Amino acid sequence: MTKCLILSMEEWAEKKNKKKIVVEKINLKIGEFTCVEPISLINTFNAAVLGSWLDSSEITIETIPFEGKCSKCNRLYFPKKENGYKSPCCNFNLEEIISGRELKIASIDFKEK
Amino acid sequence: MHLPISDKIELNILHQNSHQAEKNKIKFNNYNLLCLNIMSSPGAGKTRLLEITLEDLSKKFHSAVLEGDMTTNLDAARLEKLNIPVVPITTGRACHLDANMVSGGLKLLEKKINPNLLDILLVENVGNLVCPAEFEIGEHFKVALLSITEGEDKPLKYPIMFREADLILITKVDLLPHLNFDINELKSNIASTNPKADVIEISSITKSGFDLWQDWISKKILKF
Numbered sequence: 001m002t003k004c005l006i007l008s009m010e011e012w013a014e015k016k017n018k019k020k021i022v023v024e025k026i027n028l029k030i031g032e033f034t035c036v037e038p039i040s041l042i043n044t045f046n047a048a049v050l051g052s053w054l055d056s057s058e059i060t061i062e063t064i065p066f067e068g069k070c071s072k073c074n075r076l077y078f079p080k081k082e083n084g085y086k087s088p089c090c091n092f093n094l095e096e097i098i099s100g101r102e103l104k105i106a107s108i109d110f111k112e113k
Numbered sequence: 114m115h116l117p118i119s120d121k122i123e124l125n126i127l128h129q130n131s132h133q134a135e136k137n138k139i140k141f142n143n144y145n146l147l148c149l150n151i152m153s154s155p156g157a158g159k160t161r162l163l164e165i166t167l168e169d170l171s172k173k174f175h176s177a178v179l180e181g182d183m184t185t186n187l188d189a190a191r192l193e194k195l196n197i198p199v200v201p202i203t204t205g206r207a208c209h210l211d212a213n214m215v216s217g218g219l220k221l222l223e224k225k226i227n228p229n230l231l232d233i234l235l236v237e238n239v240g241n242l243v244c245p246a247e248f249e250i251g252e253h254f255k256v257a258l259l260s261i262t263e264g265e266d267k268p269l270k271y272p273i274m275f276r277e278a279d280l281i282l283i284t285k286v287d288l289l290p291h292l293n294f295d296i297n298e299l300k301s302n303i304a305s306t307n308p309k310a311d312v313i314e315i316s317s318i319t320k321s322g323f324d325l326w327q328d329w330i331s332k333k334i335l336k337f
Binding site: 109 | 115116117118119120121122123124125126127128129130243244246247269270272273276301302304305306307308309
């Protein structure tokens with residue numbers, strides 16, 4: 001995932017002149033229902049970019065809650081592992097996921113040198 | 114130095130992989146080649162499943178395998194004995210196949226056989242219940258194996274894998290009489306995580322369930 005993030009940043013920087021910019025913050029939106037542990041992503045990113053053009057950049061992560069929709073009564077709920085992800089209102093299986101699958105670079109804060 | 118600029122790009126971190134996966138899928142479609150992504154934890158029985166499956170499947174359909182493995186070609190060597198085209202993909206330290214690796218594997222496969230002559234491509238992913246679930250490879254369907262020795266709770270502990278799967282094969286069911294294992298609890302956990310998945314119980318020892326699994330594959334190939 002870290003590699004994908006860095007490749008995405010490289011791709012973004014190709015459209016700028018990366019020698020002329022300094023990336024200050026990479027602002028991510030990471031859903032709770034993904035295979036990404038935010039602190040691990042930050043740590044591996046920091047290690048991977050040491051000495052590179054992204055060395056001075058900082059990652060911020062906005063966690064997007066895992067939210068489902070009960071297919072019986074249409075209420076939104078926060079699925080919990082302890083409850084088998086079922087809806088607390090009707091005890092229905094998790095059919096529709098509203099949010100929590102996000103793996104996004106929301107924005108990049110940078111300065112021109 | 115200028116004032117900071119905020120570039121709101123809203124870009125999926127995995128977009129490069131997704132883009133390559135789309136390209137792979139277009140290639141598969143142009144070849145009329147059904148692609149299954151076979152995933153599980155290490156030791157759930159993916160390679161044994163493929164050995165038994167391909168013995169019968171190869172009589173009806175032209176098949177090939179892309180065999181993902183972190184460090185060895187041991188599994189690929191086992192499948193090559195079935196006289197079908199097998200391309201090993203050694204991922205090194207990567208714990209999953211990604212779309213680029215599969216694209217590379219497909220190029221090597223094209224050197225072995227004209228893919229137009231194939232009906233199905235089985236991609237055995239690296240044994241891991243986490244990362245393979247997030248990385249599309251261009252497959253048409255995802256098949257997740259879960260052996261009963263892993264415990265009833267795995268769909269809850271690794272929900273993305275079991276949520277993403279189109280078919281879940283419960284493997285090693287011949288061991289049921291010897292284990293304190295509640296298969297109904299497992300099925301309930303699968304249903305609560307992914308109510309839309311097909312589920313088949315299977316044993317590579319007794320061969321139970323293989324008729325249903327072969328039938329599932331045959332229907333997918335014929336519909337394709």
